Amino acid sequence: MTDTDATEKVQQEHTAADDPSLSPVVDHTEAHLHSPVPTVLHHEHHEPAPAPTPARPAERAPRGVKLAKISRTGDRVFRSLATTSGLAIVLLVLFVGFFLLALALPSLRADQDNFLTSRTWTVAGNELRFGIAGLFWTTVLSSILAMAMAVPVALGVALCLTQYLHKRVSGPVSFVVDLLAAVPSIIFGLWGLTVLGPFLAPAAAWLISTIGWIPLFSKSVDPKGSVFVASVVLAIMILPIVIAISRDVFTQTPRDHIEAALALGATRWEVIRTAVLPHGRSGVVSASMLGLGRALGETIAVMIILTTPPQGAPFTPSIFAGGETFASKIANNAAEFDSPSKTGAYIAAGLVLFVVTFAVNAIARIVAERGAKS
């Protein structure tokens, strides 16, 4: 660890001090071959060659020499425009969290039940009793199930596109996969309800009869609009994004690593296992998390497919039961936003969804950045 850190630092100094055209790749491999001490030596010995000091005066020279007077007003205006839009974006995201919190707080204070552990949702009368336990369970269950189904398939497709298919074939296949991302979610929802649901019913019945003794797969009243169908549709919906990111990471596998594996007599699968997958691991994890984030927040498809259980129905952990996710709960009841306390309850649910997706996306980004560094 310390070894790589040291080389990294050296490398950063290098690229910062020398002109940027100096290829860092060559440096890196050379630095790796030597132990830390020769690295420093190599650093010192290399520095005088590109001569960084004369570069700066050369840059500043035009200021001393009086050329034509150029008005930089346009520059300043343009720069501040760009900065303003950047700051506007930052503010926008902060506002989302802030306003949701501000409007949710009064209702959260008035909540008679425990917000985190209660499963009831009564917001109509004067007395507010609501909690997110049921919503949280359905949301997380359907999304994790979707991710578990989508990621292996997406990995296979990404590998197929980058390692197996010829460029002439993989281009059109990539295009088709990207098309999948362009299908609006409401179409997936209608298709899932009317076509996929009935199609999956025998599979669901078979699962119930064989492994129904596991609570997760236990028999439930209405297997049609179930979490199971919803998560299959969610899996299809997040496939394109996971494939696209994994594909990009796999194509960046260093050619040398692949050729080295081949030279050692590795089969194609062994090349993938020893060179491609280790290189792309962080990218794949990050892609899966992004897909999970998508699945967590998906509204319409889930809302159309899931049957809403009647108020006060007993809790069942089965994936063949209906349910409501955060997003579908809010969307289902959007017409009833009439009093501030009621709206506040739904906004509180939205806030939880925001926080969860925020966390998932932040993890995805951190994993990706760490992968890019090492």
Place this chain on the structure above:
Amino acid sequence: MTATTTDTPLALSRPSGVRTLKNALATVFVALATVLTIIPLAWVLATVIIKGYRLLLTPTWWLQSQRGITPRREGGGAYHAIVGTVEMALICAAIAVPLGVMGAILLIEYGRGTKIARGVSFMVDILSGIPSIVAALFIYALFITIFGLGRSAIAVSCALVLLMLPVVLRSTEEMLKLVPDSLREASYSLGVPKWKTIVKVVIPTAFGGIVTGVMLGVARVMGETAPLLILVS
């Protein structure tokens, strides 16, 4: 040891049975996964086209709205839906495109590697992960609860801006990255100020890609449903 291995080079050159089997299994898995991915797309497309193409061929579908059409009466068309979708997408694009392109210019041209750029980049990542329903709730909170405005199409457009912005910004950023530095340097060396270089050299070079990004963003917001449920009644 070393002598014996050099004696049998031919026997080593072929992978053993287990390795060949594993390789074949991996190939089968990869092929299956690809087929499995293409099936739903073909299926969805086929369902939509087979069930819907007849209506698209009639002129009433394009030219009539649902005005006066009750659930019991047949007829009507999607005219109002087409107009509404295009209108909202255009308003949304009018706000999101300048903001997104300027944000990308900040990230690539002005603030490469600075703290502002890193903050903006992080926030754009978060923004691209915001579920559409949360964006809708935010606009509901801001416009309807706090400002006291009614539910309206303009509110929907504002919510859609939140969804379109990251798409436009990220794709523009990628395209600006592809513009070679030599073009910029050539422009500077002729004494052209930076902003003019961006407007006249960098953006025209990346124009095609920026348009693609905008179209992707428009496609995303056109298919969005959740904000409409909450923000229009």
